Amino acid sequence: MKLISDEILTDTGATEPVYPASYPELETDFELWNPNSWKRGHPYDLYRRMREEAPVMWSKVRRPASRYWSVSRYEDIKTVELQPDIFSSQRGGINLAVPDRKNWKPEILIRAAMDNLISMDEPSHMQMRIQQKDFFVPAYVAKLREKVRAKVDALCDDLEAKGPVVDFVKVFSNELPLYTLCEMLGVDEADRPKIVYWMHYLEMASQFLSNPLTTFLGEPLFPFRFNKVVEEMFAYGARVMADRRAHPREDLLTLIAHSKLDGEDLPQAYLDGSWLLIIFAGNDTTRNSLSGTVKLMTEWPEQRAIVLSDPAMIPRMSEEALRMVSPVKHMRRTALEDTEINGQRIAKDEKVVMWYGAGNRDPDVFENPDVFDMTRENVSKHIAFGHGVHKCLGARVAQMQLQVAYEQLFARFPKIEFTGEIRYGPNALVHAISKLEVNLYGRGNARPTQVQLKAAS
Template identity: 65%
Template sequence: MQLVSDVILEDRPQVEPHFGARYPSLDGFNLWDPQDWTAGHPHDFFRRMREEAPVMWQSSDPKRAGFWSVSRYEDIKTVELAPEVYSSERGSINMFVMPRKEWKPKKLIPAAFNSIINLDQPHHMEMRIQQKDFFIPRFVAELSERIDIKIDSLLDEMERKGPVVDFVKMFSQELPLFTLCEMLGIDEEDRPKIIQWMHYLELANQYFVNPWTLLSRRPWFPIKFYHYVNEMFAYGERVMAERRVNPRKDLMTAIANTQMAGKPLPQEYLDGSWLLIIFAGNDTTRNSLSGTIRLMTQFEDQREMVLADRSLIPAMSNEALRMISPVQHMRRTAMEDTELNGQRIAKDEKVVLWYPAANRDPDIFPDPDRFDMHRDNVDKHIAFGHGPHKCLGNRIAQMQLQSAFRKIFERFPHIAWTGKQTISPNTLVHAISSLEVNLYGLGKDRPTQVQVKTPG
């Protein structure tokens, strides 16, 4: 099986598009720069893009190729539904592909390319089918029982540490990591390593795009980063080799035994699958959980509706996903000269899909900045993508959100964001790295427990 990393299109300097731009290139936000994302989604900029430049050329630095930014809902669906024209494999989902001479750490960069998310048909579907048993409703229902127990445990600890806690540290980073470890079959004693590896992987985007900003704060980062990346892949390789000899009923076994054209996957694809599951399955759910708490504080009327009728929690979760859009973009590469919304796009030019912009497209979602769980199309967001590459784990993510908020609202119906948060520099995901909450409402103390004596 051909490796994506062997044939991937490397970035080349390209300041101007081949056919020229029909729409203006707007100033005011560098979509490619992680530092520009620390204030959250640029919704005003996205609004201008949708109205003035729905297929907009943006240059980055002179060493890298510029790209087309797509911001309207229907245009993004058009791209997602035409994988033969807009490839995931030709240039990967990453905004930039560095020259091979810069591919360090040695295992990490190829692994980022050699995975299901970067494959076109028929290989994408063939690999997807072999892993589907861990994403179907029956498995999700079985997993939810263990998730409920973990949620109760996390809420108990929050209550002990409250009333004011960091929701990310105490809940939203813990739950998806637990879920992933349960799915993968990670032994209990190995789970702290996953948390450590995740911390360094999350900083990788910032390090590769704008290294000096990170190094000014963490001069030892490269040494630690290389060490933990090598440790992570060595662990994955060892465990998957063991699963081929002694299979279990877990996702790690399914990955380890996946075949293409009747042959085992090359190690490079096993590395890529391991990286994708551990990274993608964690970040998006974590930020959705945190973002929903934030929204329930900003839209108190919607919270009151849910408290009055818990059957609204699935609709609440969908509307929250639309407004949060935890995955900020995916990238496709034109396989031929083509046209999108009147803009000619040349073969091998990059097309970047901005999901937060599409999910607030007023042509699809009227009054898009308002949280409204009673929308007729509340489940039509594209927070999980669309078409053949729609996120395989979307049911797992929805289950975690719904289970979490059923229990959170039972225990802490007035939980509120205090206004303090940190959003890390990241172009790929809306990375809420801390979110301060008061479990009992803004400015409230822990309720006094009154002991009632029984006569006797």
Template identity: 65%
Template structure:
């Protein structure tokens, strides 16, 4: 099976598009700069893009390829539904593809390319079908029972530490990793390793964006990072080899035994496949959980409606996904000269799809900046993408959100964001790395436990 990393289109300097730009290139926000995203989504800039430049040419710097930014809902759906024209494989989902001589760590960068999310048809669908059993409703329901127990234990720990806690460190980063380890079949003894590896991989993004800031706090980070990356890949190779000989009823076994054209997957795809599930499932669910708590604080009228009618929780989670848009963009690469919304696009030019902009398109969602749990088309968001590449794990994500928020609101109905948060520099996901909350509401205090005398109880 051909590796995506062998044929991927590396960035070539391109300041101007091949065909004349129909729309202006707006100034005011550097979409390509991770640091620009630390204040959240640029909704005012997205509004200008939708109105003035729905297919907008942008150039990051002279050494990199420019790209077309797409911001309208209907245009993004059109791209997603034409994978034969807009390829995931030719240029990957990443905004930039560095030259191969800059791929470090050596195994990590190719693993990011060699996975189902970067495949075109028919390989994409063939691989998807062989893993589908771990994303169907029956499996999701069975998994949900274990998730419920984990939620209870996490809420116990939050209450013990509270009332003011970091929701991310104590809940929203813990639950998705537990769920993913359950799906993959990671042994209990190995789970602390997964948590440590994910922590260092997340820090790596900050390191590559602004190395000196991280090194001032963690001078040994590069040495530890490369050590843990090597340890992670050695673990994956060992577990996948074992699952081929000793299969289990888990997703790791399904990945290890996937066959394409009658042959087992190359190790590079095995590496990429299980890491993608950890990354994709962790980032999106973590930020959706944190973002929903933030929204409930910002829109108390909608919280009140949900508390009065818990049947609104599924609608609330969909509306929260629309508002939060945890995945900020995906990229496609034109396989041929084409046209989108009147703009001609040349073969091999990059097309970047901005989901937060589409999910607040007023032509689709009335009063789009309002969190409205009774919105009629609440399920029409594209937070999970659209078309053949729609997120395979969307049912898992929805299950976690609904079960977690049901239990959180039962136990802490007044939980409130204090206004303190940290959003990490990241162009791909809305990375809420800390979110301070008060479990009992603004300035809330822990409820007082009143002791009842046994003697009084006996007299009664």
């Protein structure tokens, strides 16, 4: 079986498009490709300029990577998503750049980021998707909901114990999605701390590439431990997959271990990529949506009031928050043939990058797009989970977690408020909120006094 990573298009370092640019290349100090730029959050002013002046813009990137086309209008993003036969996920993968193979270090991790469902084209993509669907259908999600509800209750207890002022990311939004994913995958309780540890190191890796000195000062042993951590992680994956093939269980790891492509068992490379994808994809979207929504509820108190007076509005609030937060910043496609988007000719093998945060604030689709309004008619039309055949398989699971979390958070802490202290990680792929300080009882307030009533004698 051929691996995606064996045939993927690597960057040539191209600086000029094959066909002339129809739109200007905007001057800005925000470098879309640069993880450090994203420590400021989404560049909403730049998004607006792109939509208005350069909706398909030839864009800069650090050499030796090849430059790419940025797509920022909602309808243009949908056009790309709905034509997977022209705009490929597999030809160049989903990442903004694919370096020369001699620079794939550690190679097993780089390959795993490519050899998985999200980077597949048809028919392989649909074959894999169908085999995993039982863990994402409404019946399974409903069964999972009760476990999530119990976990959220425990996390609220942790918040209360550590409050009133607490880092919401550390105590709550980091914890919930990893718990849910481990439940789905069937990761043994004893192994779950390992998953948390490995995810920490993989997130540190992207920070190290962007800010090596800062990362080194914060965690001096990181560069020396990283390769060993990666080896441990993939050895664990190989061991667990072998066990699930020999001793099946009713969990997602078993399903992955027994998946097939064209009638063949998946090679270890695809097994590695598959379980890691679920951990990463499922974790980031939910984690950053949770944090981003708490921030939004502080910034839009009249919307909070709507939810507090009518909790039935929580699903609409959750959808509008996903639009506003846009937890996944971009996805990349590669043209399989010469084509055109919004008057711009695109050559075969050129990259096309869709900026979801820009599309989700397109005023041609969402009236007053910078206003949080859960009552808007098209509240569910956002593209935070993508669109078309590659729309996130785990969207139902993510939405369930978000709704359960908001129901219990606002019941327990109706005045929870963002204090103003926030930190974004250097990450160009996901809206990585790495710290969000909140006061559980409203800014400046202390824990409410508990009054114990004595029974009448």
